[in-house]
Amino acid sequence: MSDPMEQFKTIFFEECAELLISLEEGLMQLQAGDSDEETMHATFRAVHSIKGGAGAFGFDRLVAFAHIQETLLDDIRSGALEMEPEYITVLLQAYDILSGLVGAAQRDEDMDEDFGQDVAKAMKAIMEKTGVPVSEKTEIPPEKEATAVRHFKISFKPYVELYQRANEPILLIRELSALGLLTVELNADDVPDIEEMDAEHAYFFWTFRLVTELDETAILEVFEFVEDDCDLEISDLGPYLSPDEFIEDNSAGLFGALEEGDALEEDDALAEDADPENETVKKTQKKPQSVTKSAETVVIQSIRVEVDKVDRLVNMVGELVITRAMLREQGSHLLVEQHPNLVHGIEELSRHIRDLQESVMAIRAQPVKSVFSRMPRLVRELTASLGKKARLVMTGEETEVDKTVTERIGDPLMHMIRNSLDHGLELPEDRIKAGKDPEGCVRLSAFHRGGRIFIEIEDDGAGINREVVLQKAIEKNLVTADAKLSDEEIDNLIFLPGFSTATSVTNVSGRGVGMDVVRKNIQSLGGRITISSQTGRGSKFTMSLPLTLAVMDGMVVNIGNENYVLPLVNIIQTLRPTANDVNCLPDGRKVMMFRDEYIYLVPLYEVFGVQDAIHDPCKGLVVVVEGEGGVLMGFIVDDLVNQQQVVIKSLESNYELVEGVSGATILGNGRVSLIVDIATVQELSANHPAEKNLTNPLPEAQNHSQAPLSMEVH
Amino acid sequence: MTTQDETNTKIAASAKEIDAADGATKQYISFNVGTEIYAIEITMVREIKGWIPTTSLPNSPDYMRGVINLRGVIVPVFDLRTRFRRGHTEPGKNHVVIIVRLDTRTIGILVDAVSDILTIAKEEILAVPDQDTNPENAFMAGLVSVDEKMVAIVKPALLFDMNLVPDTTPETKVA
Incomplete structure (x- = not known):
């Protein structure tokens, strides 16, 4: 807030980020071959706006590079240059360099001297090869702008006499707006309470900011007839600096600006047609208007809120x-x-x-667009380094989900796409052999269903090679050699810690910390992930995530005289076992038969040190929950209280992290209740001194599986 | 002895006076734990609350009585008696929790009763003898004599900072 220049810079970089995204989108459309004139204009405008802003802040390298890129784009859009597929590659490289330069400028760093030089040369070569010279006509050197366009601040405070002489400020404002780009700020500070208001008094005064090529005399002319009836102060703020500044001021214009809005836009459009010289300023101003035309980047009426x-x-x-x-x-x-x-x-x-x-x-x-938009680039870079061909098809980018979720699904998503490209898609020649299009397809889609968001990543590659996966799992002792697994269960083996099918470690994926980390990340968001695969047809990851992390569906359970909340998403079933179901292992831990498998019983009263709790699961209840790695456990509780939405509160803000507890909530009776962190309880109970010697817990199975001693899924 | 409401009103009133104070005197809230009297700077005190049952936290030291819901914020409550190793408070209707704002945290201190608001000049505050050799006393800012009774001024930030007092009660960890 302090330094206005810093503020403008921040806005500039925010806008750069948006422009770069729209530039990339445009280039992707060009690459896909479904671009129209508007796309071409949008890509040009993006580079042009970045250049304009960069010039105002003196980012010379950025300006120099953007200029070449802009010239090339301009030649293409004007038809002076016929589009060739290889140009796209160069343009995409140029995009990378441009975003690199923007990043460097933002971090206030210097890039190497030769950064981007090769790409700049490549672009120049294209223009020279086709005989189109690096045209200077689109270049508007900042100095030139500086002399042509000036920025005035005008404060205008009418006296009562002004009104008495039948003058009307709105007419003056209209006249002013005809001179150039105008923002109006109404100051109503002097307006008294309604009781004290004198209907014939002048209370309002205005501050205008005018960007115009005309000089001060032109402004004075507007006020010629009212000069004596008002306080008028015109200050020349010098050369017009940045379009951002102007936009910023615009927002402060309140209704004064709104009133003038229509006239302004019209005027702007007219001025632009008449005066190509002045493109930078006008174009930037016009941007929101023109962008609305393209369905891809809808500008919604919005406000920025902290x-x-x-x-x-x-x-x-x-x-x-x-x-x-x-x-x-x-x-x-x-x-x-x-x-x-x-x-x-x-x-x-x-x-x-x-x-x-x-x-x-x-x-x-x-x-989810904010996350999805990072993926095209990833696919582009990966396919290039893997020697594969793939296109990314995204649907449902407008699907909305809580900010915390979008912030945290980026990495897992990237990992899965890497996985699909590296392990899923075949090389072009193999694809031709299999009778497929040499160019593979990765589909990324998002949609809402049942109060959750689903994100799917689907490829049309070879699918999971189940023999290899199973072999690998047996080798790594993750599953017994004689285990009979269903196809689905084999597919889901890839989520086990330490599992990787890549025979060699590539720099793309396959370090063995892949999919289990992905699953862990997703689970920490209260989500789940599954995979389904068809041999030769491809595979599909499906993630389901909660829409928000602030509120959660929980099951309130009673242990002794305390209530705890278990996340509903982890609960499989609640039951009261008979004495025959419960058995004791030599180490003292209890196991219970559940759906033909033995699962551990976790005494929550012991983990949380609760007095007066029911210890015998046959007298209390067992809540079967799914923990980390799909392991099932039975939590011994006294009773269920109810199922309800709970608001997640932090314990750390006033105290400290408590093991086994992910947060707290307040129940209907006003009491605080702790939310059980199933993953750490699982860890705590596994590290229990009595079971120290048991490092390798029995493999356990989940739900429908009837196979003896099979691996868990999900 | 004053009631909670009276005290809360006084806290609010004194908060206004503080601006006017010249810095030579400061106001303190004094409270009892057993027969002893302690005091705490009034600017740190947010409010005084009657005891309400807490939700105990697993694996916490024994002077940590659990957490309460203070208008939607989860606030930990500490037992000052246990902290001073004078046993365990059996809180009843008359016990109070002093809600104290430390740097960024809000905590509650369980005491027997709030007794008075004291205005104490800086020069009245005496040093704690032997504080250097006995680090256990470091949580005291000084001693003052009020009506011929000793009042110890405490610094709650040091009393209940989890990093500074890691293990006064080592056996309290639940296995």
Whole structure:
């Protein structure tokens, strides 16, 4: 907030990031061959805007490089240069260099002297080869702009007399806006309370910012007739600096600016046609308008809000969710006949709170596009280094999910795409042999279903080679040699820690820390991942993730005199075993037969040191949960309390991390309840002193599998 | 002895006065643990709350009584008596929790009762004897005599900082 220049820079880089994305999108469309004129314009504009802004901040190398790139793009869009496939490669390389330079400028670093020189040469070569010289006509040197376009600040404070002489400020403002680009800021500070207001007094005054090629006399002319009836101050802010500055100011224009908006745009468009010299400024200003035409980059009316503020709102809604739970608990004792209004009121309130919660969560929601947009580049780079051909098809980029989720799925997603390209897709010649298109296809899609978001990564490669996978798993002692596994179970072996089918370690994937880490990341977000595969047809990863990390569906359980919350997503089943089902191992741990497998029983009362809890699972209950690596465990609890939405609160903010607990929540009775972190409980119980000698737990199976001693899936 | 509400009103009132204070005197809230009287700077105190049952945390030291819900914020409550190794407080209706704002954290301190608000000049505060040789006393900022009774001014940041007092009660860890 302090240094305005820094602020403009920040805005410039934010905009650069957006422009680079739209540039890349445009180039990808060009590559895919489904580009139209608008795409071409958009790519040119992106480079052009970056150049313009960079010039204002004196990023010379960025300007120099962007200029060459812009010239090439301009030649292509004007038709002076026929598009050739190899140009795309050069343009994509140029894109990489450009984003590298932007990054360097942002970090305030210097790149090597020869960074990007080869690409710059390649671009020049294209232009020379085709006989189109590096045209200077599109170049607008910053100095030239500086002399031509000036930036004025005008403060205008009318006296009462101005109005009395039947002058109208709006007319003056219109006249001003005809001179150039104008922002209007209305100052209403002097307006008194309505009781004290004198209808004939002049309370408003204005601050204008005008970007124009004309000089001060032209401005004075506008005010010629009112000069004596107002305070007028015109200050020349010198050469027009950055389009960003202008945009920034625009936002402060309030209704004054809105009023002038239409006239401004029209005027802008006219001026542009008439005056190509002045392109930089006008183009940048026009951008939001023109971009709306392209369906890819929809500009939505929006405001920028600090994440902090939104988080505060989310917290307050969290409180309401808790209060609702409390009211419902209290209200459940009321008889509808006696208190009809109260009972209905509580119901009504519940509904409103749910709506409110959804609306607030929607504020934090972001389209997955922000993550997806990183993938085309990855695919491009990987296919080049692997000698494979692939195109990436993305659908559902507009699907929205909480910001924390988008922030944390990037890495797992990249890993899976790497995996698909490296292990899934075959080399072009093999694909031809198999009768497929030499160019493989990776589909990345996102969609909502049942209150969760699903992300699928599908390739049309060879599919999982189950023989190799099974062989590998047996070799690595992850599964017994005589195990009979279903195809699905074999496919899911790749998620086991230490599993990798790559015979040699490539720099792309295959260090054996691959898919198990992916699964761990996804699980830490409360998500799940599965794979399905068809030999010769390809494989498909499916991720399902919660829409938010602030609220969770939980099962409240009772242990002794404490309540704990278990994440509902991990719960498989709850049951009360008979004495015959429960057995003791020599090390003292209890196991239970569940769906034809033995699973460990975890005494939660011991892990959490709860007094007065029921120790005998046959008298209490066993909640079967799925832990890390799909391992099933039975948590011994006293009783189930209820299933409800809980708001996740941090323990660390005022205390410290507590082992075995991922957070806390507040139940309807106002009491704090701890949320069990299943993964660490699993670890804690595995490290229990009594079982120290047992390092290799029995393989356990999950759900439908009837195979004896098979590996778990999911 | 004052009631909670009175004390809370006074905290709010004194917070306003503090701006006007010249720095020579400071206000303290004094409270009892058993027969002893302690005091804490009033600017750190957010409010005084009656005891409400806590939710105990696993694997925590014995002076950590668990967490409470303070208007949606999870606040840990510490037993000052246990911290001073004077046994375990059996909290009832009359016990109070002093909500204290440390740097970035908010914590609750369980004490027997809040007794008064003291205005103490800087020169009235006496040094704690032998503090250098007895690091256990380092949590005290000084001693002061009020109505011929000794009041120890404590620094809660040092008392309940998990990093500074790692193991006063080693046997409390639940196996």
